[in-house]
Amino acid sequence: MLCCATALLTACATMPPATAYDRQITHALPVTEITPLHTALAPLEAAHPNESGFRVLASGTDALQMRIALARAATKTLDMQYYIANEDTTGKLLLAAALYAADHGVRVRMLVDDLNFKDIDQTMAGLNSHDNIEIRVFNPFGSAQEGVFERTTNVFTQIGHFTRRMHNKSMIADNQLAIVGGRNLGDEYFSASETLQFRDLDVLAAGQITADVSASFDNYWNSSIAYPLRVLNKQKFNAKELDQTRDDLRQHWRINADPYNAKPLNATPLASQIAKDQLGLTWAPAEFEADLPEKIEHPSPDYVSPPMQRLIELMHDAQKDFLIISPYFVPHETGVKAAGELTHRGLRIAVLTNSLAATDAVAVQAGYSPFRVPLLQQGVELYEFKPQQKAPRAGFTGSRSRASLHAKAYVIDHKILVIGSMNLDPRSANLNTEQTLVIHSPALADQVAQIFEHAIAPEVSYRVTLADPAQLAYLRSIGAPLSPLVWTDVENGTRRTYIFDPQAGFYRNALTGLFSLLPVNEQL
Numbered sequence: 001m002l003c004c005a006t007a008l009l010t011a012c013a014t015m016p017p018a019t020a021y022d023r024q025i026t027h028a029l030p031v032t033e034i035t036p037l038h039t040a041l042a043p044l045e046a047a048h049p050n051e052s053g054f055r056v057l058a059s060g061t062d063a064l065q066m067r068i069a070l071a072r073a074a075t076k077t078l079d080m081q082y083y084i085a086n087e088d089t090t091g092k093l094l095l096a097a098a099l100y101a102a103d104h105g106v107r108v109r110m111l112v113d114d115l116n117f118k119d120i121d122q123t124m125a126g127l128n129s130h131d132n133i134e135i136r137v138f139n140p141f142g143s144a145q146e147g148v149f150e151r152t153t154n155v156f157t158q159i160g161h162f163t164r165r166m167h168n169k170s171m172i173a174d175n176q177l178a179i180v181g182g183r184n185l186g187d188e189y190f191s192a193s194e195t196l197q198f199r200d201l202d203v204l205a206a207g208q209i210t211a212d213v214s215a216s217f218d219n220y221w222n223s224s225i226a227y228p229l230r231v232l233n234k235q236k237f238n239a240k241e242l243d244q245t246r247d248d249l250r251q252h253w254r255i256n257a258d259p260y261n262a263k264p265l266n267a268t269p270l271a272s273q274i275a276k277d278q279l280g281l282t283w284a285p286a287e288f289e290a291d292l293p294e295k296i297e298h299p300s301p302d303y304v305s306p307p308m309q310r311l312i313e314l315m316h317d318a319q320k321d322f323l324i325i326s327p328y329f330v331p332h333e334t335g336v337k338a339a340g341e342l343t344h345r346g347l348r349i350a351v352l353t354n355s356l357a358a359t360d361a362v363a364v365q366a367g368y369s370p371f372r373v374p375l376l377q378q379g380v381e382l383y384e385f386k387p388q389q390k391a392p393r394a395g396f397t398g399s400r401s402r403a404s405l406h407a408k409a410y411v412i413d414h415k416i417l418v419i420g421s422m423n424l425d426p427r428s429a430n431l432n433t434e435q436t437l438v439i440h441s442p443a444l445a446d447q448v449a450q451i452f453e454h455a456i457a458p459e460v461s462y463r464v465t466l467a468d469p470a471q472l473a474y475l476r477s478i479g480a481p482l483s484p485l486v487w488t489d490v491e492n493g494t495r496r497t498y499i500f501d502p503q504a505g506f507y508r509n510a511l512t513g514l515f516s517l518l519p520v521n522e523q524l
Contacts, residue, residue: 017224028214029077029175036271037176053206053281060191071097073270074173080110084184093262096249102132113166114140126245129237135229138166164296167432178213198406212288223293284441291433307436321348323411329353330367330425340378355384357503366516382464383456417445458490
């Protein structure tokens with residue numbers, strides 16, 4: 001009876017494919033279309049054949065300002081693809097920038113994953129009624145027309161469908177400039193939250209690689225599980241209400257743009273900055289690797305994730321070192337074995353991930369923690385990001401609120417930088433769709449390597465090591481539990497040592513223990 005009821009509920013919850021609705025198939029602007037950005041980039045591309053231009057966006061302020069600048073620079077098209085798009089302070093500033101573009105004739109396409117559908121509220125519904133703006137929702141497990149009970153039921157009756165998410169993050173102007181990286185749209189990603197600051201990394205990409213980013217966007221935008229917001233949202237808007245949304249966003253911009261550092265520091269249009277070589281671009285060969293939407297549309301155990309596969313290939317080809325920044329790091333036995341093969345060849349492998357106290361996903365920590373001892377035994381260096389960063393500046397490691405690592409970046413031999421949305425975990429490999437840029441640039445790889453070295457400093461992160469005989473003997477002498485691991489850091493100039501996950505508290509430790517007992521490894 002339970003099976004029959006589940007099947008019935010599942011059948012009731014199934015939606016027709018998005019292609020069944022009135023939905024136009026659209027594509028990116030041709031790269032040959034003459035726009036101010038195209039005209040500005042053309043001489044630089046000619047001077048750097050088969051290369052693209054890149055700039056690392058390390059601070060939240062830089063990342064927010066560059067997104068605003070992209071929206072202002074677009075003259076034909078603006079495409080945005082995000083896992084999370086909040087209607088908070090910075091979210092509305094970005095929506096105001098998108099509305100500005102649309103009001104100036106730019107076609108705006110915005111694709112958001114459904115997991116955070118609750119945040120797609122009145123503002124987005126109002127913008128969606130604009131003639132130049134269309135918002136689509138990827139892989140919905142219900143609609144706003146359904147109640148909380150129906151949507152919750154859908155989660156449990158379609159768990160395999162629900163847990164597969166579009167994790168891609170990109171913003172593209174006129175198919176000439178793109179931002180790719182780890183940041184979603186929300187205050188915590190742009191140094192604008194008083195309670196939580198995600199430490200993240202993005203890259204501004206210019207030139208020919210942008211066409212690959214746009215092609216991936218088109219694949220998702222036109223897929224059978226990208227639903228027009230209007231068929232999911234119960235709200236209906238007329239022209240008068242759109243005017244009210246416009247007035248509200250303009251007022252929001254007037255009040256918040258300066259306090260939240262949303263206005264670009266350089267007021268010169270991006271096209272002019274590019275033409276005068278003022279944008280700070282580093283030109284290098286690059287690859288763009290992205291999952292296909294079929295990873296979610298038609299799940300198959302035989303599917304091989306292109307971003308993950310490419311990273312594995314680069315890792316095996318490494319000669320000197322492999323630096324890993326992954327907030328959610330679950331290597332499993334396969335990863336431990338692969339790391340051991342590299343360290344036995346003399347390579348340095350160093351991992352920066354979240355500490356239990358800093359992570360926003362305790363369940364993932366339960367998947368990571370059993371592999372700390374095996375990794376250390378293989379010679380891997382482990383560093384765990386601390387939750388409180390007291391540095392006065394607002395950079396990659398600076399904040400006065402609770403900090404959590406969110407960047408996903410990998411440096412191979414200080415020559416290759418891999419950066420994007422992909423964590424080093426089974427979820428990125430098997431469940432979520434991901435995208436990465438592989439940039440063959442010693443200059444950019446070294447820049448991120450320096451960020452890595454600063455972030456693993458004992459003032460910023462804990463160093464995790466195996467307990468040595470002297471430490472074990474001391475623990476025995478005082479009757480303390482024998483911990484195979486020790487954590488060390490420096491606080492106010494004093495070196496500290498811990499035998500349990502530092503600053504995590506009873507609640508997080510208890511949750512970690514609970515999750516370690518549950519059969520959720522495939523979901524981590």
